[in-house]
Amino acid sequence: MHASAGLVGEFYQLVLAATYHGDGLWGEATFDLYPRALPAGWGYLVAAGLEPILSMLEAFSFTEAEVRQLAALPAFSRAPSSFFDALGRLRFAGDVAAIPEGTPVFPNEPIVRITAPIWVATMLETRLIQLAGTATAVATRAARMVDAAAGRPVLDFGSRRSAGGESSLLAARAAWIGGVSGTTNAHAAIALGIPPFGTMSDTFLAAYGRDAAAYDAFRLHFPDLGYFALPDHDPLDGIARFARFKDRVNAVRIDHEDLLPLSRSVRASLDTAGMKHTRILGSGQLDETAIARLVRLEAPIQMFAVGRALAAGVEPGMQLAFRIAELQRGAVRSPVTRAGSARYPGKKQVIRFESHDLLCLDVEAGAWSRTGAALLRPVMAAGRRLSEPEALTTIRDRRAAMVQALPGPLRLPVATGARDVRISDGLAALALAE
């Protein structure tokens, strides 16, 4: 059931590509991948997904069998045969500029800018939206929760709620970029070096006749894994189980929809039981608003485990757009300003100043980039990467520093105010051109 990168997209992109190709529209086009808006109450997005996108572009191709199967679809019966020939030979040989992963971005700022023949760029749309959309959603959600947790670790327990495989690795990587302190995902632990986490649950106890036997077996083989779940049905009673090895219980997990009262009574019971060193890990429908509330009310929870909020994928209101911004027709390369094109036309740059961002034409950027930072950097030329993949820690540190530097109101669970994103005169003139 595996498919080449070329086929993992939407049917209609292939239809459009065939039409462009058959119609001789082979000119280079520049497409922008950008957020149209922010979900209600969000003050920023954390760009993520670039590295998976570059890997996808390097692998972008169709097998002979796939080309044959595509050509055999009834809808393609009158599609030009030259298109299928080209598809069989296709490798991505375009140019890519991108805003580095981990950077906060705002509506209409291109996070990835691709220049390639229009019929090729068209076929990338769905994969780009899937990869960057999912990664950006998860990284942003993680960053917002980490911010709300005010220094307490947030753990990514989303793996089992995902569809698994590639998508859960993509999400685990994005959550780590967003600042979580660990993951339940074994593949992410091994492939990406993210610290693995989990708590010893009642399921394990069930296989043993006596709890003591279960704990002894576990502690023999995993003496340093000191995270234990308290039973949902009777968490306070569960504390007594640990009496024999209470010094080695680093944390207990409580899972409940109302963690405030429960965490307080568990804390009191732990203290009474001589387990002041044991931290409390809380879970149960947590999101940034719930975490901020627990922190504000000083709930005695030292760690937050988040499942669904990190596995929910693309949030309503934050879908990415991949739209044409510039096109070469014959010998002329010109901005595209018709309906259906990018919100702002032309090949653009994003300049970040302390107080605001400026969206301008690439040719205007030189002047501005002396006082501000140009965010879009070339990452691929003629289909080849211009540098090694960034280390995940570099990306994660960038996110930490740049989110930290955002104004407080944008970082609230319900953001107040919005980033000032200005449009250069040159760009504004173009946008009005038609």
Place this chain on the structure above:
Amino acid sequence: MHASAGLVGEFYQLVLAATYHGDGLWGEATFDLYPRALPAGWGYLVAAGLEPILSMLEAFSFTEAEVRQLAALPAFSRAPSSFFDALGRLRFAGDVAAIPEGTPVFPNEPIVRITAPIWVATMLETRLIQLAGTATAVATRAARMVDAAAGRPVLDFGSRRSAGGESSLLAARAAWIGGVSGTTNAHAAIALGIPPFGTMSDTFLAAYGRDAAAYDAFRLHFPDLGYFALPDHDPLDGIARFARFKDRVNAVRIDHEDLLPLSRSVRASLDTAGMKHTRILGSGQLDETAIARLVRLEAPIQMFAVGRALAAGVEPGMQLAFRIAELQRGAVRSPVTRAGSARYPGKKQVIRFESHDLLCLDVEAGAWSRTGAALLRPVMAAGRRLSEPEALTTIRDRRAAMVQALPGPLRLPVATGARDVRISDGLAALALAE
């Protein structure tokens, strides 16, 4: 970044497996994969994901490199080396029984029942929950929307909102089982034979200087694809674009959060323009409640395109559990009734009667299965499939017939009443045993 099936799970399942293995707990165990509850307002679930699960079980293994990397994790430094040896040689050789895909199921009914050494079965938990959870969520969501649409086709436009790759194919397959009439997913169209759909959008027009040139090119190569989007900013005005080839416009798509008034005015404009044959395809945050409302109010919409509701994955309240039900300790195989085990212990069967379901012990099932239908069937023995994969149309037809046969109140967008799932005396006695 690809990993063997064995590694695509949660870290803690590997920890537990190592503990069981190191502790000599090698006995056969039977685990149930079952829904604990239904999301609020849902009257049933459509079981799905079995075929991907069987493929996963056939591929379940670890590469040498993965075993080495796992053993090198600090947490595993004192895990038994015999575990890693066993891991390197491991293939799934257990028995599997399952309720056929497409069957409506209810809380506590095992949709998949796996018998294997406990340390092996333990490692399957996350993958089973991911695959069956995602597929069941999507198939159920699709079935509920198809039901609400009362004969009008529902199309799966969820692909671009997913994380892509494996997960979007899994979802497209499940949506088809649930009854959608087509997909935007190219891979699903080719690999699974699901009819591909999509609408010609403004993005395509943007690349051309004049709309007429764009439409001519498109119609030359795809004369039979008669689905066109109306522009969001001015849908009524957009109808005039089609004047030259209005006979070939099979459907126009409108995308709006309030489709009722818009569909009525578009219908009137189409009729005035001599396009009575042109159907309206509606999209915009659609779910079963919205579709039912539009149908009830007789909105002139002939087809519904659904994105997010088919890509949202596992709904709150429907997470699947994978819990131990029976275990062989030494020479004795006995039901597990401790906290952390399955809600009902023992190796079970589900008998479907017209008026109710009966959850009973496998050994009790013979008597009941003369008057009712035993739903769990053996599908794998000693790691080998007992039959060819079911045809998707068989599964889809089963879903259609069996959902149709459910009482009306369970099929409502907000279900009233619940299926009567009874517990046999033998099972009830066991559940009370401890």
